[in-house]
Amino acid sequence: MAKEKGRKLIAQNKKARHDYHILDTYEAGLVLTGTEVKSLRQGRASLVDGFVQLDAHEAWLHNVHVPEYSQGTWTNHSARRKRKLLLHRAEIEKLESKIQETGHTIVPLALYFKDGRAKIEIALARGKKEYDKRQTLREKQDRREADRAVAAARRRQRSQA
Numbered sequence: 001m002a003k004e005k006g007r008k009l010i011a012q013n014k015k016a017r018h019d020y021h022i023l024d025t026y027e028a029g030l031v032l033t034g035t036e037v038k039s040l041r042q043g044r045a046s047l048v049d050g051f052v053q054l055d056a057h058e059a060w061l062h063n064v065h066v067p068e069y070s071q072g073t074w075t076n077h078s079a080r081r082k083r084k085l086l087l088h089r090a091e092i093e094k095l096e097s098k099i100q101e102t103g104h105t106i107v108p109l110a111l112y113f114k115d116g117r118a119k120i121e122i123a124l125a126r127g128k129k130e131y132d133k134r135q136t137l138r139e140k141q142d143r144r145e146a147d148r149a150v151a152a153a154r155r156r157q158r159s160q161a
Contacts, residue, residue, distance in 0.1 A: 020125035029086030
């Protein structure tokens with residue numbers, strides 16, 4: 001069997017980018033069981049309620065939903081178990097020092113396979129206030145309207161030429 005190359009996205013947490021200011025991102029490996037890997041290869045996972053907790057110089061991923069493997073037997077995993085993240089000691093220490101500051105948290109952004117290995121992109125983040133969320137939405141709508149106006153002008157220009 002040929003070895004996988006590249007990055008294959010499984011799940012993405014779009015809400016995290018809306019709810020938090022992303023300060024720094026890290027790529028971490030995951031400690032998984034066999035049925036979890038098979039379920040992920042089917043492209044089934046949800047990062048919506050996920051968060052990372054640091055304890056005893058270890059990083060743990062909580063509340064990420066990886067559904068049970070359909071052909072699994074009694075060896076199947078539980079869907080919302082906590083999973084250990086594989087990070088370098090220096091990265092964990094850096095995250096621990098930043099987490100001590102109020103308002104900072106670690107959230108998962110994306111779950112993917114990179115060269116055949118399951119990886120998760122986590123981010124050090126600070127929660128947005130309600131007015132920040134409205135401002136972000138307003139900027140997104142303004143960009144969209146500007147792009148539409150440019151596209152319409154191009155269409156008019158082409159039809160006249």
